[in-house]
Amino acid sequence: MLTQLTHDIATVTRRRALAATAGLVMGLAASSSFSPAQAADDTIKVGILHSLSGTMAISESTLKDTVLFMIDEQNKKGGVMGKKLEAVVVDPASNWPLFAEKARELITKDKVAVVFGCWTSVSRKSVLPVFKELNNILFYPVQYEGEESERNVFYTGAAPNQQAIPAVDYLMKDEKVKRWVLAGTDYVYPRTTNKILEAYLKSKGVAQEDIMINYTPFGHSDWQTIVADIKKFGSAGKKTAVVSTINGDANVPFYKELGNQGIKAKDIPVVAFSVGEEELAGIDAKPLVGHLAAWNYFESIKTPANEKFIKEWQAYTKNPKRTTNDPMEATYIGFNLWVKAVEKVKSTDPDKVIDALPGIETANLTGGTAKVLPNHHITKPVYIGEIKANGQFDVVWKTPAEVAGDAWSKELPDSKDLVGDWVGKKCGNYNTKTSKCLGSGS
Amino acid sequence: MFANCIDRFRALFLSILLLSCFVLPAMAGPFEDSVAKFANDEFSDTEDAVGEIASSGNPLASPIISALQDGRLSADPDSKKVFITQPDGKIIDAATGAAVDKLPDNAAAVRLNNRLRRTVDAAVGGLTLMSSDPAKRLSAAQSVLKSHEESMLPTVDSALAKETNKSTRQALAEGRAAIILFKSDASDSDKLDAVAVIKARGDQEALALLTSLDAGQPPLVAKAAASAISSIQSNLALWSTVQNAWYGLSLGSVLLLAAIGLAITFGVMGVINMAHGEMVMLGAYTTFAVQEVIRTSYPGLFDYSLLIALPLAFLVAGGIGVLIERSIIRFLYGRPLETLLATWGLSLVLQQAVRTLFGPTNREVGNPSWMSGAFEVGQITITYNRLWIFCFTLAVFAILLAMLRYTALGLEMRAVTQNRRMAASMGIATSRVDALTFGLGSGIAGIAGVALSQIDNVSPNLGQSYIIDSFMVVVFGGVGNLWGTLVGAFTLGIANKFLEPVAGAVLGKIAILVLIILFIQKRPRGLFALKGRAVEA
Numbered sequence: 001m002l003t004q005l006t007h008d009i010a011t012v013t014r015r016r017a018l019a020a021t022a023g024l025v026m027g028l029a030a031s032s033s034f035s036p037a038q039a040a041d042d043t044i045k046v047g048i049l050h051s052l053s054g055t056m057a058i059s060e061s062t063l064k065d066t067v068l069f070m071i072d073e074q075n076k077k078g079g080v081m082g083k084k085l086e087a088v089v090v091d092p093a094s095n096w097p098l099f100a101e102k103a104r105e106l107i108t109k110d111k112v113a114v115v116f117g118c119w120t121s122v123s124r125k126s127v128l129p130v131f132k133e134l135n136n137i138l139f140y141p142v143q144y145e146g147e148e149s150e151r152n153v154f155y156t157g158a159a160p161n162q163q164a165i166p167a168v169d170y171l172m173k174d175e176k177v178k179r180w181v182l183a184g185t186d187y188v189y190p191r192t193t194n195k196i197l198e199a200y201l202k203s204k205g206v207a208q209e210d211i212m213i214n215y216t217p218f219g220h221s222d223w224q225t226i227v228a229d230i231k232k233f234g235s236a237g238k239k240t241a242v243v244s245t246i247n248g249d250a251n252v253p254f255y256k257e258l259g260n261q262g263i264k265a266k267d268i269p270v271v272a273f274s275v276g277e278e279e280l281a282g283i284d285a286k287p288l289v290g291h292l293a294a295w296n297y298f299e300s301i302k303t304p305a306n307e308k309f310i311k312e313w314q315a316y317t318k319n320p321k322r323t324t325n326d327p328m329e330a331t332y333i334g335f336n337l338w339v340k341a342v343e344k345v346k347s348t349d350p351d352k353v354i355d356a357l358p359g360i361e362t363a364n365l366t367g368g369t370a371k372v373l374p375n376h377h378i379t380k381p382v383y384i385g386e387i388k389a390n391g392q393f394d395v396v397w398k399t400p401a402e403v404a405g406d407a408w409s410k411e412l413p414d415s416k417d418l419v420g421d422w423v424g425k426k427c428g429n430y431n432t433k434t435s436k437c438l439g440s441g442s
Numbered sequence: 443m444f445a446n447c448i449d450r451f452r453a454l455f456l457s458i459l460l461l462s463c464f465v466l467p468a469m470a471g472p473f474e475d476s477v478a479k480f481a482n483d484e485f486s487d488t489e490d491a492v493g494e495i496a497s498s499g500n501p502l503a504s505p506i507i508s509a510l511q512d513g514r515l516s517a518d519p520d521s522k523k524v525f526i527t528q529p530d531g532k533i534i535d536a537a538t539g540a541a542v543d544k545l546p547d548n549a550a551a552v553r554l555n556n557r558l559r560r561t562v563d564a565a566v567g568g569l570t571l572m573s574s575d576p577a578k579r580l581s582a583a584q585s586v587l588k589s590h591e592e593s594m595l596p597t598v599d600s601a602l603a604k605e606t607n608k609s610t611r612q613a614l615a616e617g618r619a620a621i622i623l624f625k626s627d628a629s630d631s632d633k634l635d636a637v638a639v640i641k642a643r644g645d646q647e648a649l650a651l652l653t654s655l656d657a658g659q660p661p662l663v664a665k666a667a668a669s670a671i672s673s674i675q676s677n678l679a680l681w682s683t684v685q686n687a688w689y690g691l692s693l694g695s696v697l698l699l700a701a702i703g704l705a706i707t708f709g710v711m712g713v714i715n716m717a718h719g720e721m722v723m724l725g726a727y728t729t730f731a732v733q734e735v736i737r738t739s740y741p742g743l744f745d746y747s748l749l750i751a752l753p754l755a756f757l758v759a760g761g762i763g764v765l766i767e768r769s770i771i772r773f774l775y776g777r778p779l780e781t782l783l784a785t786w787g788l789s790l791v792l793q794q795a796v797r798t799l800f801g802p803t804n805r806e807v808g809n810p811s812w813m814s815g816a817f818e819v820g821q822i823t824i825t826y827n828r829l830w831i832f833c834f835t836l837a838v839f840a841i842l843l844a845m846l847r848y849t850a851l852g853l854e855m856r857a858v859t860q861n862r863r864m865a866a867s868m869g870i871a872t873s874r875v876d877a878l879t880f881g882l883g884s885g886i887a888g889i890a891g892v893a894l895s896q897i898d899n900v901s902p903n904l905g906q907s908y909i910i911d912s913f914m915v916v917v918f919g920g921v922g923n924l925w926g927t928l929v930g931a932f933t934l935g936i937a938n939k940f941l942e943p944v945a946g947a948v949l950g951k952i953a954i955l956v957l958i959i960l961f962i963q964k965r966p967r968g969l970f971a972l973k974g975r976a977v978e979a
Contacts, residue, residue: 053794053797055903057797057802057902058802058803058804058901058903061802174557175556175557186948214946214947215946215947215948216947216948217947217948217951219903219907220947221897221898221899221907222689222692222693222696222897224689224692224693224825224828224939225686225689225939225942225943225947226942226947228682228685228689228823229943231646231823232646232678232682234650235646235647235649235650236649236650236653236654237650237651237652237653237654237655238654249804249899249901249903252804252898252899253897253898253899256809256827256897257825259814260814260815260816260825260826260827261816261823261825262815262816262823265556265559266556266559266560266563269556278803279804281803281804281806283804283806284806284808284809287814290554290555290556290559386555386556394553396485396555
């Protein structure tokens with residue numbers, strides 16, 4: 001419970017956070033970035049800023065491997081502009097202040113051309129000033145709460161309108177859901193997403209008493225009361241669904257309790273925004289069959305590009321069981337976008353690349369196209385998948401076309417007039433009503 | 443995953459075939475046409491097919507629908523043929539019932555989504571009301587209550603006339619009442635009877651039925667329904683108190699289980715052991731390793747995996763505990779700050795070691811069949827895994843207490859912790875006892891890990907979520923007193939669960955923490971303080 005207090009103080013985290021000091025000790029122990037002693041001038045350095053130890057290692061270490069894999073593939077094709085790419089891996093050890101330190105080290109000491117990294121929103125917020133000050137590029141590959149558009153950051157994960165809203169639409173139209181439980185872990189991503197969803201549901205005529213919002217601490221493991229509450233809430237005679245922004249780790253006991261208390265997907269479906277193939281690998285998925293997840297990518301989607309990616313990934317990791325997931329696809333897209341932009345301007349100079357990126361297109365793994373928008377988000381298709389007994393997803397619905405990411409939610413009164421436009425207005429938070437740029441410090 | 447790959451390629455192949463196959467082969471009759479719809483791999487076609495087949499009266503209808511429900515129905519999109527894999531492994535053609543040697547290579551299971559699953563359940567309910575298997579009849583009767591389709595009424599009536607099994611009759615009567623309740627042309631007196639039947643059921647499902655009744659009811663019925671709703675609600679409120687109490691006991695048992703090892707190392711020995719949570723984690727990983735071996739070599743033993751893991755987890759965690767005591771802690775007795783830092787560092791080392799060895803991701807520890815599912819007592823649901831953990835905790839507690847009370851080692855432990863110099867002069871090898879005591883505490887943390895692997899993530903971070911709670915229980919209960927730990931754990935568990943529905947999970951935890959801080963101000967030695975000179979030493 002004490003750890004809980006620390007969490008509440010440092011609310012702005014994306015997944016379960018540790019007492020920061022623990023991370024610091026680990027950071028000291030594990031700060032051995034394996035940057036080579038001497039870098040040759042004919043290589044381009046690429047920074048990888050993902051936690052390899054601490055609580056976030058569970059999710060982030062896969063992305064480190066993904067970037068290494070992408071660099072390997074690119075070098076096999078001859079690198080970029082005839083130069084080989086060289087990875088510089090650092091370990092910010094799930095410690096938010098250390099993220100900023102490591103980012104500074106990557107940019108000033110290792111002189112990387114671009115950084116792929118961060119998972120939690122708090123880690124992204126902590127490195128932002130560094131990227132602004134030293135003018136470098138960060139590709140951020142995870143779905144997040146939106147309400148941000150920065151010049152130095154490219155968001156290749158989903159904004160709320162590319163994940164949460166389509167999922168709710170699906171439940172409303174296809175499952176005829178009338179009553180909503182918005183359950184989340186208590187930190188910024190679920191709170192913002194639920195605020196957006198609540199406003200959206202009300203705009204669709206859902207009454208206040210048909211919405212139940214519930215927050216739980218990080219790593220919550222005793223779900224008996226909440227599952228019983230959901231059961232009770234769901235027995236009001238209207239079709240009920242749970243929209244879950246519960247963070248990765250707490251999901252396992254949550255789903256176990258759902259299964260044990262006999263809540264079946266056909267009675268009360270749960271649609272999750274943070275449960276992917278990786279999380280399901282840790283549980284017996286049989287009781288969860290039929291529960292839903294909304295993502296922009298599923299491993300089970302059958303396209304030639306995806307088949308090829310999975311095959312090469314499994315060969316690269318020498319593990320025929322290694323799963324792929326949505327943030328990996330976002331990393332893949334981000335990497336390819338950067339390569340294309342660099343080749344277009346024939347330079348790795350951050351200013352040139354940042355200006356070149358909007359408008360660049362690359363194929364995603366699901367047969368569509370990812371295009372960088374002026375607000376530094378990208379276009380993404382949205383898929384709803386049902387959990388299958390083998391821990392994979394069966395796509396039951398998808399948006400007819402790619403959805404453009406909104407940096408600022410149209411559902412929230414504070415942000416509905418804002419747009420991010422780094423092409424025309426050169427501004428991340430341009431107010432269309434007052435025709436003013438709010439500038440930094442948002 | 444390899445098989446998965448093949449599956450994926452096969453499915454890709456299938457979808458290409460499907461695209462190239464525009465012309466449906468001519469079919470013999472309407473039933474065959476309906477069956478062939480399963481091969482289209484479209485949810486809407488599957489739904490049509492279920493409806494048509496269920497009302498066809500064909501003897502194959504029931505086997506087809508139940509095969510669809512269990513995922514045993516597969517279709518060949520190429521030839522539009524549909525097959526049933528029967529529970530005994532034999533395969534028949536769904537349209538004709540003729541036996542088939544083997545499934546065609548490109549046949550794939552017919553897919554379902556949630557909406558379809560509900561349709562299929564309702565259809566199965568209609569088809570199996572007259573089944574010879576009483577369990578099937580019961581579940582069919584229960585599904586009537588959920589679907590309350592008006593068209594089912596004659597079937598339900600005739601089933602009710604024949605039914606002899608008491609609980610199935612009850613379920614049928616309730617299902618019939620639900621149908622009548624929603625039937626627009628039922629008479630007032632019939633509806634009043636129906637309300638009474640539903641009221642007698644008295645659970646959340648009954649409440650759901652009554653509250654979803656539309657407004658256009660005759661005034662008498664509406665009044666009866668309203669009074670039934672309020673009586674069910676007050677009944678349920680009573681049960682929810684019982685439920686909270688049980689949840690509290692269950693949470694308390696988890697806290698106790700996690701804390702009981704610490705009650706030995708911290709409570710009895712006075713070592714602030716921050717690596718206690720990692721001992722729990724090692725126990726959980728031992729369970730994982732045991733299950734892995736069982737999965738690959740002796741799948742039949744899976745239900746016994748936890749029993750096999752228990753002694754192993756005790757040995758692994760206990761052994762490491764002894765090692766830690768001999769190599770680190772024994773040099774630090776009487777220096778609590780150094781002990782705290784050293785064990786904390788150790789906990790990080792152990793975590794990273796496990797992370798390197800087993801990978802950073804969660805590991806799957808399965809629930810044996812006897813730990814899955816739940817049963818109902820009155821209006822509350824009790825899950826088997828929580829119940830077993832509750833019993834297990836009490837058993838561990840009793841064994842530990844008996845050990846301390848009745849064995850020579852227990853006597854020596856108590857002697858050493860109460861007065862070390864006196865014990866030493868009586869000829870007790872105190873350093874050996876120290877090592878064994880620490881090993882015992884760690885070993886118990888290890889077996890706690892076996893139990894906790896059933897309800898929590900098995901990841902390198904498992905221990906961290908329990909360490910603070912464990913310290914809180916021990917401090918609250920009174921350092922040095924096992925009974926205090928027991929009472930402390932259950933008090934915290936129950937208080938937490940009664941606060942949670944009111945204050946929410948986050949505020950509830952904060953409130954508990956504040957209460958403990960206040961309590962410690964009043965009674966610094968916890969609930970059951972040890973008295974006597976030994977404490978002051």
